[in-house]
Each structure stands twice: as C-alpha cells, then as structure tokens.
Amino acid sequence: MNKARIxxxxxxxxxxxxxLGEKQIFVRFFDCNLSCSYCDTKLDRFMEYEPQELFEEIKLYRDKYHSISFTGGEPLLYNIFLKEILKLTKARGHKHYLETNGTLVPELESLIDQIDIVAMDLKFPSSSGMGNLWSMHRKFLKIASRKEVFLKAIICQATLEDDLRVALNLIKEESPASVLILQPNSYENSSTLDEKLMRYKEICSQENVTACVIPQIHKIVGLK
Ligand code: SF4
Incomplete structure (x- = not known):
C-alpha cells in the first residue's frame, strides 16, 4: 500500500x-534520512495517509495559496507517494514547492518534472555534523537546476569558511543563477553571528554568487 507518514x-x-511571506499549504512528512545537529523539527507523532486521503484534506483549504510546500523531515523519502499526490494536486492547479535536504538524488530525478520550485539545503559539514555530503549535493543540484531552485545554508558559530567556499564552487559549476540564503542558526544568539554572516555575504559577492541573509521569520513573529 502506498502510504506516507505525515x-x-x-x-x-x-x-x-x-x-518568505507567501501563503502556502504545508504538508510536513514525518521521517528524515539525516540527523543534523541544529535540527529544529521535533516531530513526535504522525498519521498515515494514502495519496487520495491527503488530496481530500488539501481540498479543504479553499483560500488562494501561492503553492503547496512539501516539507519535513525529508519529503523525498516518500517519492512514490509524492508522484501520485502531485498528479492530483497539479490537475487542480496547485504549484509545488519542495523543501528538501538535497541528498536523495534518484528520488528527485523521479519527480523533478512535477516540481515547480526546489528549496534545497546545503549541509555544511561544520554546521550540520553530518559529514561530507558534497557529492550528493552536486548531483542533486544538477537535477534541481532544471527547475527554479534556491539554496539554503544554516550558519552557526562552528561553521567554517572552507565549507562556504566549497558551496560557492558547487553553485557556480552547477547552477550559477541560483540564490544562496545564509540562514543564522535560530538556536544561537543572532547578534554574535551577525559579523560572520556579513563577511560570508561579502565572500559570496566576490565569488559572483547572489546571497541573502534571511533568518527564520516564523520563529521571530511566532507563526507556525
Ligand atoms: S534534514 Fe532537516 S529535518 Fe532532517 S535532520 Fe536535518 S534539519 Fe532536521
């Protein structure tokens, strides 16, 4: 049975x-294939859905939305489920926004035609504690760049400039028009990260990669 834990x-x-600021329907998948040190997605319960059941629930949202955000956890763990639900939601006119950790390459390949926007994480080893994921990120970005894609990197006290430079090379080689979002770790005091963020933004500019510093606004203003 094609079910997903949501x-x-x-x-x-x-x-x-x-x-930022666009109104979306969010579908948050329960499971993740990584365990980043800064993870703020503390999920403790889920319901199992078949694609048609999820579609019926999505249909209850009747306002005008920019898109449906498939997030997690890691949504691509459920690529077979997604393939079915995306067919249904596309036929209803929804736009698809995929929020992903950028590591499940064949799963992205199987779905990319049905995705409109890819919001892809770059897991810097010095920030995430997840080791070296660069070669997976490279293959993933190559596929994602067939669609609109932007990248997001969490910047912590522990983040090393070397990781930023690897990321910039990867972006320049695989998707040079993509924007890199530098996102301060929301668990750390942002004022102590400000100087680092500004220095990193300057390095991006020197390397001709467009970068923005954008914190997680929903946490600051208390939105879900
Ligand atoms: S990829 Fe995202 S959801 Fe998964 S552990 Fe890392 S921060 Fe958490």
Missing part, C-alpha cells in the same frame, strides 16, 4: 527563504 497538514505563510 506529521501535519496546515496553512500558514512561508517563514524562510526566497518565498
């Missing part, structure tokens, strides 16, 4: 990245 379905406004 932690929540709700509507709100996007709180991070390039589509």
């Amino acid at each position: 932690a929540e379905v709700f509507d709100s406004v996007q709180g991070e990245g390039l589509y």
Whole structure:
C-alpha cells in the first residue's frame, strides 16, 4: 500500500527563504534520512495517509495559496507517494514547492518534472555534523537546476569558511543563477553571528554568487 507518514497538514505563510511571506499549504512528512545537529523539527507523532486521503484534506483549504510546500523531515523519502499526490494536486492547479535536504538524488530525478520550485539545503559539514555530503549535493543540484531552485545554508558559530567556499564552487559549476540564503542558526544568539554572516555575504559577492541573509521569520513573529 502506498502510504506516507505525515506529521501535519496546515496553512500558514512561508517563514524562510526566497518565498518568505507567501501563503502556502504545508504538508510536513514525518521521517528524515539525516540527523543534523541544529535540527529544529521535533516531530513526535504522525498519521498515515494514502495519496487520495491527503488530496481530500488539501481540498479543504479553499483560500488562494501561492503553492503547496512539501516539507519535513525529508519529503523525498516518500517519492512514490509524492508522484501520485502531485498528479492530483497539479490537475487542480496547485504549484509545488519542495523543501528538501538535497541528498536523495534518484528520488528527485523521479519527480523533478512535477516540481515547480526546489528549496534545497546545503549541509555544511561544520554546521550540520553530518559529514561530507558534497557529492550528493552536486548531483542533486544538477537535477534541481532544471527547475527554479534556491539554496539554503544554516550558519552557526562552528561553521567554517572552507565549507562556504566549497558551496560557492558547487553553485557556480552547477547552477550559477541560483540564490544562496545564509540562514543564522535560530538556536544561537543572532547578534554574535551577525559579523560572520556579513563577511560570508561579502565572500559570496566576490565569488559572483547572489546571497541573502534571511533568518527564520516564523520563529521571530511566532507563526507556525
Ligand atoms: S534534514 Fe532537516 S529535518 Fe532532517 S535532520 Fe536535518 S534539519 Fe532536521
């Protein structure tokens, strides 16, 4: 049976990245293939859905929305489920926004035609504690760049400039028009990160990669 474990379905406004402030329907998948040190997605329960059941729930949201955000956890763990639900929601005129950790390459390949916007994380080893994921990120970005894609990197006290430079090379080689969002770790005092963020933004500019510093606004203003 093609089922997915989904932690929540709700509507709100996007709180991070390039589509900050856009009204979306959020589908948050429960499971993740990574365990980043700064993870703020503390999921403790889920419901199992078949694609048609999720579609019926999505249909209850009747306002005008920018898109449906498939988020997590890691939505691509459910690529077979997604393939079905995306067919249904596309036929109803929804736009698809995929929020992903940028590591599940064949899963993205199987779905990219049905995705409109990819919000892809770059997991810097020094920030995430997840080791070296660069080669997966490279293959993933190559596929994602067939569609609109922007990148997001969490910047912490521990983040190393070397990781930023690897990321910039990767962006320049695979998707030079993509914007890199530098996102301060919301668990750390942002004022102590300000100087680092500004220095990193300057390095991006010297390397001809467009970068923005955008914190997670939903946490600051208390939105879901
Ligand atoms: S990829 Fe995202 S959801 Fe998964 S552990 Fe890392 S921060 Fe948490």
